Amino acid sequence: xxxxxxxxxxxxxxxxxxxxxxxxxxxSFYRYFAIPDPQAFRDxxxxxxxxxxxxxxxxxxxxxxxxxxxxxxxxxxxxxEALYAFPELTGMRLNIAVDDDGKSFWVLKxxxxxxxxxxxxxxxxxxxxxxxxxxxxxxYNALVQSSPDVVVVDMRNxxxxxxxHFDGALEVPSDTFKEQLPMAVDMLQAAKDKPVVMYCxxxxxxxxxxxxxxxxxxxxxxxxxxxxIEYTRKAREENLPILFRGKNFVFDARMGERxxxxxxxxxxxCGTPCDxxxxxxxxxxxxxxxxxxxxxxxxxxxCSADCRDAKANNVPPPPKANTGNPVFNxxxxxxxxxxxxxxxxxxxx
Numbered sequence: 001x002x003x004x005x006x007x008x009x010x011x012x013x014x015x016x017x018x019x020x021x022x023x024x025x026x027x028s029f030y031r032y033f034a035i036p037d038p039q040a041f042r043d044x045x046x047x048x049x050x051x052x053x054x055x056x057x058x059x060x061x062x063x064x065x066x067x068x069x070x071x072x073x074x075x076x077x078x079x080x081e082a083l084y085a086f087p088e089l090t091g092m093r094l095n096i097a098v099d100d101d102g103k104s105f106w107v108l109k110x111x112x113x114x115x116x117x118x119x120x121x122x123x124x125x126x127x128x129x130x131x132x133x134x135x136x137x138x139x140y141n142a143l144v145q146s147s148p149d150v151v152v153v154d155m156r157n158x159x160x161x162x163x164x165h166f167d168g169a170l171e172v173p174s175d176t177f178k179e180q181l182p183m184a185v186d187m188l189q190a191a192k193d194k195p196v197v198m199y200c201x202x203x204x205x206x207x208x209x210x211x212x213x214x215x216x217x218x219x220x221x222x223x224x225x226x227x228x229i230e231y232t233r234k235a236r237e238e239n240l241p242i243l244f245r246g247k248n249f250v251f252d253a254r255m256g257e258r259x260x261x262x263x264x265x266x267x268x269x270c271g272t273p274c275d276x277x278x279x280x281x282x283x284x285x286x287x288x289x290x291x292x293x294x295x296x297x298x299x300x301x302x303c304s305a306d307c308r309d310a311k312a313n314n315v316p317p318p319p320k321a322n323t324g325n326p327v328f329n330x331x332x333x334x335x336x337x338x339x340x341x342x343x344x345x346x347x348x349x
Contacts, residue, residue: 024055024070026097026104026254027079028229030116030204032064032128033088038112041065041086046110048082055105057251059116063128065089066116066204068251070105095202095229098248098257105253117208120178123215132210132221135197137234140224141243144168144197151191153184153198155206156249159288163256163265163275164228164246166199177205184209185216192218199224199231201248232259247275267292269299282307284316 035041042060049069056069071079084090097104135143144150144166152169154161157180161171172187174180188196196218198206206223213221224231228248235242246264247256255277267274267290274292280303289303302308310316 023073024103025073025076026068026070027076028068028095028097028202029083029092030064030066030202031089031092032116032207035060035062035064035088038062042110042112045086046108048085049079049110050108052078052082054079055108057105058108058110059113060110061113061116064116068104069108070103093203093226093230095226096233097250097254098229098232098259103253104250117204118176118178119181119208119212121181121212126212126215128208128211130211130214131207132196132198132214132223134225135222136225137231137240138238140197140231141235141240143195143222144243147195150195150197151188153188153196153209155180155184155198155200155209159277160201160249163277163290164244164248164259165264167243167245169199177209181209181212185213188213188218193220195220195222197222197224199227201227201250202229203227228259229257232257249277265290267295268303269295280304280307282311284310 038060045058045060045065052071052075054069054071054075056067058065058067058069069079080094083092083094144152152166154165154169154171155177157175157177158171158173161169165171170187172180172184174183196213198209198213198221200206200209203224203226206227210221210223226234228244232242232244232248234240242260244259245262246260248259249256256275263273263275265275266272269291272292272294274290276290276292277288278291278296278301280287280289281301282303285303285307287303291299291301291303299305300308300311302311
């Protein structure tokens with residue numbers, strides 16, 4: 001019987017990964033295609049990848065696959081071959097991280113989900129395959145620099161936009177992609193006949209968004225091929241002007257890739273220029289926020305004095321702290337209950 005799940009303590013796995021001497025390459029990839037039996041596909045994929053010491057997070061659903069992983073550098077080609085051995089994945093683009101220390105993951109988790117991107121669309125006439133036109137890095141630069149009518153839309157969440165975005169990009173102030181789709185369509189009603197260009201981290205969200213915009217009657221819809229990651233790689237490769245500013249938020253231990261030296265965001269506690277995302281280290285909180293080194297020291301890496309004091313005493317925070325300052329929340333409506341240090345209980349919304 002093949003091993004289809006990790007059975008080693010994650011702390012031990014992290015220590016083992018940090019002790020590795022061979023560099024790792026962090027990669028993201030996705031593809032929309034029909035998977036009749038996601039569980040069977042997931043199990044086969046797990047067997048192939050765990051033998052290559054691949055770590056990371058992969059979602060499999062009836063609509064396709066979405067992944068962020070790392071692999072020992074010497075096994076990159078073997079990983080590509082293992083993926084391309086699935087006929088549906090042949091030729092799939094692998095986005096290589098821009099600013100990578102190779103320490104982004106330490107365990108392989110492959111989960112079956114209802115969707116690889118939760119979109120909230122409940123319309124049987126919607127065709128996610130009818131997407132907008134891809135734009136490569138040079139094409140993106142040429143289009144946005146040559147036409148004043150182009151509308152550039154950031155299809156990421158508020159905390160991603162805060163630390164970095166394309167020049168002149170429209171922010172859709174939402175917490176989730178599900179919220180964002182109808183909100184973006186409403187915001188851009190006056191631009192239905194204009195060129196609309198959307199982008200995201202690696203391309204998966206804006207690809208589906210481009211199909212949704214077309215479904216809603218938009219005429220000239222484009223999306224950035226490979227997202228910010230591929231754009232940056234190609235722009236550097238081809239010596240193009242990089243129109244993205246700041247840091248690209250990523251969903252792994254790095255929490256960000258440095259694209260340009262500009263710092264667009266500010267510490268959520270003192271307001272000094274800073275774009276380092278962290279999680280509150282108090283076990284009853286773990287909220288995502290931006291914190292400078294000075295505040296990290298003053299608040300013991302917590303998001304507030306309440307959490308700092310509760311952490312020191314291992315007690316629940318006062319009720320007002322449990323509600324959370326919205327600026328600290330990854331999703332503004334999600335609250336986290338107290339969990340004593342060392343507890344194995346899940347922290348649930």
